[in-house]
Amino acid sequence: MSNHIFAIGIDNYKNCTKLNNAVRDIENIVDILTDKYDFNKSNVTKLLNEEATLENITNELENYLTSQDESQNLIILFSGHGEFDDLLQMGYLIPQEALPYSKSTYFPYSTLFSYIKALKSHHILLVSDSCFSGSVFTPYRKIETSKEKLDKIPSKWAITSGRIEPVSDGEPGKNSPFAEALITVLNKNTGSLSISEISNRIVSEVAEKVDQIPRGEPLQSYGHKGGEFIFTRKIDNKASNPKKSKDFSEREELLKLIESNYELEEKIEEAENENKTGTIRRLTKEKESLTNILNKELLKELEIQRVNVSQNxxxxxxxxxxxxxxxxxxxxxxxxxxxxxxxxxxxxxxxxxxxxxxxxxxxxxxxxxxxxxxxxxxxxxxxxxxxxxxxxxxxxxxxxxxxxxxxxxxxxxxxxxxxxxxxxxxxxxxxxxxxxxxxxxxxxxxxxxxxxxx
Structure with missing residues (x-):
């Protein structure tokens, strides 16, 4: 499994306010990933400042569509301006040559997510350090799974520097609060970290220092299948010998959900027999939520076993x-x-x-x-x-x-x-x-x- 990085950083905007640290943030994050983690510099594509035009960003994503497959992981890094349209409820990344208040020159998150959904990469992670980047998410509920299993299951995640809000670029010559937190977490790690663990630590680091709250969640509507990107330090690749996780614990969790499904069906049937309208409504909503979770866990089990049978x-x-x-x-x-x-x-x-x-x-x-x-x-x-x-x-x-x-x-x-x-x-x-x-x-x-x- 090879890891690839598509990094976009813009300080010198042609028509918008210039930023101080976007390019520095991108360079520093790429450096730590290629120096200390399992990323090869030959698999890094950068678009910095004048290179980061709408056309170039689109062309690179088109290239990844044809070059990426299930044997590869992809991280998309963006540091620059962002915008949000309250009326359309739509977020945008701002390319280098974009015109203020001209959405036709912006890059919509919806377009980016269409590419993410179409990409065949095993894991895809979007890391966006821009204003209003938190508009990318929909609610989800997490079920605990071992790192070994999470790494096997395909995933599509995003971490953003804030919610639907402006975010800090930081002092000139330094990293933004978000980039500083990410770099700190990656530097301090001595073993392996899942993307959800990284996200939780970044939230704590940033929220303590500035008035913005990062967010990290799976992209449920864009091909996420329940896994997570696992970041492992290079120094641990030869020395570590992790024990295999126990399959029965995963199956037990799934069987518990199936058991709960049938218990709820019995309760709904009892409420219908007793004509308890309010109880029926409440239990039906609960059943809908459980069904959504169960469907995701069933697909997760299929993906885990798909990897296992592929060996034979x-x-x-x-x-x-x-x-x-x-x-x-x-x-x-x-x-x-x-x-x-x-x-x-x-x-x-x-x-x-x-x-x-x-x-x-x-x-x-x-x-x-x-x-x-x-x-x-x-x-x-x-x-x-x-x-x-x-x-x-x-x-x-x-x-x-x-x-x-x-x-x-x-x-x-x-x-x-x-x-x-x-x-x-x-x-x-x-x-x-x-x-x-x-x-x-x-x-x-x-x-x-x-x-x-x-």
Whole structure:
């Protein structure tokens, strides 16, 4: 797993008030990540001052769309001006050449999040030190999970220097309060830190010194699947030998949520029989919240097991033998393309992009000829390996829309829910068999649409 950084820092604005420390903050954060953490300087792209135009920011994000895959993590750093439109309830990053009060020259967070959602990176973290950057979040509830598990599960997070408020740039020649706190936390760490731990420490550091409150949360609506980016000091990479976390504790947590789900259903049924309208409303809302949490935990379990089965999938007969060879070819071409794009050799990059597309078609042809979709029996025993294969198929299909991908993942989650419910004795064999058959039929329909690129 390789770590990449896309860093944007702007002090010298063309038409807006100049800042004092944005570029310094970016340089210092990148330095500590590449010097003390598992980040290579060759995987860092910087746009500083005059380079940080709307066009250049967009072009770099476009490059990441084609160069990033599930074997890579990406951190997006932004330090500069930000703006918020009260009427539209929309936040913006301000590029170097932006015109004051001209939103057409701004970079909307909504556009940035469209890129974040489309990126195939394993972990994506946005760190934004700008005014009004807290407008990016929606509420969520966290369930505790071990760092080893969190690192395996894909994630999309953001940490911002404040809520929907102006934030301090700091004294000239120094770091901003937010950047200073982040650098301090990274410097003091001697082992590994999850992004949620870093966020909590930054909040404490900044809130004690200035009148702004940073915020760090997952981007729930943009492809977050429950994991976290884990920052590990380089010095610990060889020396550390972390113990494997116990899988049963994760499964226990999930089973408790399923148990609570059925308990709530019984309570709602009792309230309906007794015609307790107020109780029904309260329990129904509680059930909706629990369902949202349960769905996320089911997907988290699928992602954990997807990583586990991927280690052995080569030994099974569900994929043709030449698949992984072709897949490695694509990965190599993408790396080369990424390298030449960074050197702004766009003609060479275009040739490599054409080669990449050709290999993707060949890979799809291999899957079609081997009838991989038909080999998915979607039984209880093969659910995790079938989930892995479905993700594999969707990842090489550039035309798969997000709503279809989400629908397929949700159906897999429902299958897992009924499998665990039946094993726990919560539903009868008849209900289990009938419901599961309908879900499998619906899932095969959606997967076939994916395979045909519709």
């Amino acid at each position: 999938i080569k030994n099974e007969d569900k994929l043709p033998k030449n698949y992984f060879e072709k897949y490695e070819e694509i990965m190599e071409v993408r790396k080369k393309k990424n390298a030449v794009v960074k050197k702004q050799k766009y003609q060479e990059a275009a040739i490599l992009r054409d080669e990449e597309k050709k290999l993707e078609k060949e890979l799809q042809s291999i899957l079609n000829q081997d009838q991989v979709l038909e080999k998915l029996d979607l039984s209880t025993e093969s659910l995790y390996s079938d989930y892995f294969l479905s993700q594999l198929i969707m990842n090489i299909q550039s035309g798969v829309k997000f709503d279809r991908r989400d629908l397929i993942e949700n159906i897999f989650g429902r299958l897992l829910f009924f499998d665990l419910s039946f094993k726990s004795g919560k539903i009868s064999p008849f209900i289990f068999k009938d419901t599961r058959a309908k879900l499998v039929e619906a899932l095969k329909t959606e997967l076939n649409k994916t395979g045909s690129n519709n």
